[in-house]
Amino acid sequence: MIPLIFLTSISTTEALFAHIGPYFRKLNMDESQEMARICGTLQFPSSQSPPFITPNFIEHLRTRVAKYPWAVSISLNGKNKLGGALISPYHVLTAAHGFLLYTSYYTKCSARGYKGMSEVKELDVSYGGVCIRGVDRKLPNHPFCTQPDVMRNKIRSVRVDVDFGRQHCNKGHDWAIVELEERVNFTEKVRPICLPYAGMKIGELLQVAGWGRTYVMSDSSPLLHEATMVHAPHCPRPENDFFPSKAPDMLCAVSQNTTDYWAPRTCHGDSGSGMQQRDADGRARLIALTSFGTPGCPADELARFTKIEPYLSEICQETGICYTLPDSTLSNNIPFRGKL
Numbered sequence: 001m002i003p004l005i006f007l008t009s010i011s012t013t014e015a016l017f018a019h020i021g022p023y024f025r026k027l028n029m030d031e032s033q034e035m036a037r038i039c040g041t042l043q044f045p046s047s048q049s050p051p052f053i054t055p056n057f058i059e060h061l062r063t064r065v066a067k068y069p070w071a072v073s074i075s076l077n078g079k080n081k082l083g084g085a086l087i088s089p090y091h092v093l094t095a096a097h098g099f100l101l102y103t104s105y106y107t108k109c110s111a112r113g114y115k116g117m118s119e120v121k122e123l124d125v126s127y128g129g130v131c132i133r134g135v136d137r138k139l140p141n142h143p144f145c146t147q148p149d150v151m152r153n154k155i156r157s158v159r160v161d162v163d164f165g166r167q168h169c170n171k172g173h174d175w176a177i178v179e180l181e182e183r184v185n186f187t188e189k190v191r192p193i194c195l196p197y198a199g200m201k202i203g204e205l206l207q208v209a210g211w212g213r214t215y216v217m218s219d220s221s222p223l224l225h226e227a228t229m230v231h232a233p234h235c236p237r238p239e240n241d242f243f244p245s246k247a248p249d250m251l252c253a254v255s256q257n258t259t260d261y262w263a264p265r266t267c268h269g270d271s272g273s274g275m276q277q278r279d280a281d282g283r284a285r286l287i288a289l290t291s292f293g294t295p296g297c298p299a300d301e302l303a304r305f306t307k308i309e310p311y312l313s314e315i316c317q318e319t320g321i322c323y324t325l326p327d328s329t330l331s332n333n334i335p336f337r338g339k340l
């Protein structure tokens with residue numbers, strides 16, 4: 001999550017995506033169909049009351065990964081920078097703003113362009129666990145994270161929606177596709193999330209899972225956190241919030257209790273993290289990606305997310321993941337056939 005920034009110097013060509021790295025490997029139709037079959041399924045119960053420090057607490061933490069097997073952390077030197085959502089064995093959806101180079105970050109979105117491959121290669125992509133690191137002398141620790149329990153991968157290539165920069169970072173388009181170096185092996189802990197289908201109704205309660213701050217002072221937690229956010233279709237901004245909220249692809253949401261300082265909500269570091277909703281079959285669908293909110297993440301923050309539905313055809317073109325498109329030969333509604 002970042003404050004709003006204004007971009008001044010990105011060239012305006014007609015390309016849809018800025019390319020960092022080589023051409024993507026695309027899924028073929030069979031692989032896309034396989035994604036439709038396995039995506040968003042769960043091996044564990046999805047609703048558990050969250051007991052706080054009790055013997056069940058550790059168990060509760062363990063179920064988090066089972067609830068969000070698509071969640072990834074994109075980190076630099078062990079420190080989470082961006083979240084993301086796994087949608088295929090190669091592809092992760094995340095926010096665009098992590099891949100721009102800003103000359104000034106907090107006051108003005110003045111960017112020099114996009115990050116280069118050498119910078120992108122330094123990032124680690126972690127998934128399949130809840131702790132992205134264990135005990136660390138330099139970074140904050142968490143009593144539960146004595147050692148990392150994630151798998152790691154690297155980034156091979158990135159596509160950033162150029163309209164994010166072209167439209168001064170304030171008209172939406174805050175999304176990007178990351179292609180991973182190594183093909184991900186799906187297990188019960190690592191699973192792609194389903195894309196939404198066109199016209200899918202967005203529910204009231206939406207879950208976000210990421211490695212951002214659990215509250216504003218807790219810098220860079222190693223532990224996955226989750227926040228249930230309440231969809232706010234009319235984007236009611238608190239008085240201290242002057243940022244835009246009306247871009248066509250923006251979804252607004254607030255915490256479940258806007259007067260409770262401790263209410264779980266999205267905060268710095270959650271950018272790019274997926275926002276999910278269960279469909280009628282109980283499968284997780286990726287509704288949106290965390291984009292930005294008020295600096296400091298106050299309890300009444302109106303957080304903004306980038307909806308996925310407007311980009312289904314771009315995602316299909318770039319990645320070959322086409323099962324949600326009506327004109328595809330694949331059905332939206334391929335039933336889930338047993339466990340993997």
Ligand SMILES: *[C@@H]1O[C@H](CO)[C@@H](O)[C@H](O)[C@H]1NC(C)=O
Pocket residue numbers: 151153182183184185
């Ligand atoms: C997936 O499994 C193959 C075969 O066991 C292994 O070589 C590869 O490294 C695994 N990929 C990842 C990203 O862990």
Ligand SMILES: *[C@@H]1O[C@H](CO)[C@@H](O)[C@H](O)[C@H]1NC(C)=O
Pocket residue numbers: 257258259260261
């Ligand atoms: C919201 O949080 C405040 C402060 O902790 C509390 O007094 C209030 O009862 C909560 N409201 C609800 C609906 O839980």
